[in-house]
Amino acid sequence: MPYIYRIRTHASLDRLESLIEQRLQPGADKRRIDRRIWDLFGERWAVMFTDLAGFSRNVAQYGIVHFLQTIFESQRVLVPCIEDHDGILLKTEGDSMLIIFRRVDNAARCAVDMQRRLKEYNRDRPEEEKIELCLGIGYGDVLRIGDDDVFGAEVNAASKLGEDTAGPWDILVTENVYQRIRDEPHYGFEPIDYSPPGAKAAYRLVVRGKVPPGERGS
Amino acid sequence: MPYIYRIRTHASLDRLESLIEQRLQPGADKRRIDRRIWDLFGERWAVMFTDLAGFSRNVAQYGIVHFLQTIFESQRVLVPCIEDHDGILLKTEGDSMLIIFRRVDNAARCAVDMQRRLKEYNRDRPEEEKIELCLGIGYGDVLRIGDDDVFGAEVNAASKLGEDTAGPWDILVTENVYQRIRDEPHYGFEPIDYSPPGAKAAYRLVVRGKVPPGERGS
Structure with missing residues (x-):
């Protein structure tokens, strides 16, 4: 460096x-x-946590190399998707990733695209090789420290949503995210029965119809 | 490099x-x-996850800079302790750390010493600056990938124990750890009512009397 x-x-x-x-x-x-x-150190970012579902079950049955394989395969599919939507992968821990985006609409579009690409990846694969993704997104002021750390209420909320609350194929977003993209015609939002610490409320993002590709620099 | x-x-x-x-x-x-x-890639390591307690509550009340301050302060106290007991800090995420030790008795001794040093740190501090530590330890064969990743059933079990199951000042260990250090006279073990995925059982380590300092190279 x-x-x-x-x-x-x-x-x-x-x-x-x-x-x-x-x-x-x-x-x-x-x-x-x-x-x-x-x-x-204050910056405004959308913050996404990803997590793979059903993993503890699979490790007991198929062993840790299978677990590692699934993580590698998920990264092979997801990292190009993150780059396509101008996300920055800050760090990975086990089967989970922390990604930031300047634009919250890019984060939402990336989430939908990630799920789509993994569903495509899963088609025709044996049951134990299918990858199921859980997602949590927050948006707001964060402290960005060094090259791979962000701290903030929305970071904590997104982590709680993505790593603990979301089930397979869930895209859960905080109130802040909802407020910014609620009017986009191709998204619907269902309030969920849980408010993560640091956020007023949370919603499940539901795709209605086809999400148009992002326009860079718009 | x-x-x-x-x-x-x-x-x-x-x-x-x-x-x-x-x-x-x-x-x-x-x-x-x-x-x-x-x-x-297979190696045998003791794996420790640390986590700070009561954080979501504190962030709402005292803000994110206070959260960051607590993380920095905990690292200022704990990193020298990790080094004293020959641990290797692989990564941090938010208020949590992943540390590995060649010797499981060093991991246990480090855990006890970490709690002791933080209790000392807390003495005479105002309530909101006190730091409470949760710990989980596993031991066994892991895949060590690159410089900061380990994968294995005991990694997953230790993560679950340290980050989700342990309350303030708990040191929770897997069956594997218990079997290796159960006969040391200064430790007691209470079985807990939860088996993390990847481990047969888990125990709360209780210190009886004074733990002697480790002997390096023994």
């Missing part, structure tokens, strides 16, 4: 640590420090 | 991908391919 880039990255992380240090002092003006941290 | 190291790493990942490719062919001899993958 270029030297100048490394210096810059470290400089900003050092700044963050020193601000947090100040914040921990007795009598610190936390509101002012928080505003400075948000000024330095 | 040195060029030769990069070549070697990629060579082994390429090998893995080609073996998985073969495994997906109709009529593949999966048992033979799995044995080759285990020969190449």
Whole structure:
């Protein structure tokens, strides 16, 4: 990595640590420090968590190499899809991925496209090789720290929705996401009976008809 | 990173991908391919997942910078502790860490020491700055892929125990861990009413008296 880039990255992380240090002092003006941290690190992103369904069951039956194979296969299908919709894959953990998008409509379109590509992948495959995807999406102000971390209420909400709440083929979105794309004609939304911590409400996105491809730069 | 190291790493990942490719062919001899993958990537490790307790509640009340501060503070206390007990921090996600240890007794000793250091850290701090740690530990054969990924039944079990099942100050361990350290005089074990997928049973580790420091290389 270029030297100048490394210096810059470290400089900003050092700044963050020193601000947090100040914040921990007795009598610190936390509101002012928080505003400075948000000024330095605050960005607005759509945040998506993906997770594969039915995995614990499959590991017991087919072993861990099968598990690894399914993760690799899902990445082979999904990573090009993420790139097509201008998403940035920040990290993977086990069978789960954390992806961010500048535009919330790109995140929704990517989610629908991911499900479509995996359903196509599954066609004609034996039962144990089918891949089922669960998705959670949030949108809002987050702190982006270094190259692969984001923190924020919507990050936590999206993680809870994608990794814990969503069943196979569910695309669950927070209130923030719903408010931004509720008027798009090809999506419907069903409120779900659960509000993740950090979000007011959550909805299941249902596709009505064919979602048109995204227009870049629009 | 040195060029030769990069070549070697990629060579082994390429090998893995080609073996998985073969495994997906109709009529593949999966048992033979799995044995080759285990020969190449199988290692025996203790696997620890850490998680901070009560976080969703705190984020709503104190905001995301407080959340970030707590994560940074927990890492400031825990990372030196991990190093003292010869653990390797593979990755962090939000308030959770994935750590591996060659020796299961080092993992257990590290867990006890982490809780001790955080309790010390918490003393005299205001309620909202206290950090509560949940821990899950597994032990067994895992596939170690690249520099920051491990896959295996005990990885999944430890993740479930540390991130979902454990309450504040719980150290939960799988049957495999229990069998290896059950005879150490300073630990007690209470069976818990839950078996994570991938493990036969799980136990809560309870410290009886003072745990002696580890002996390196013993």
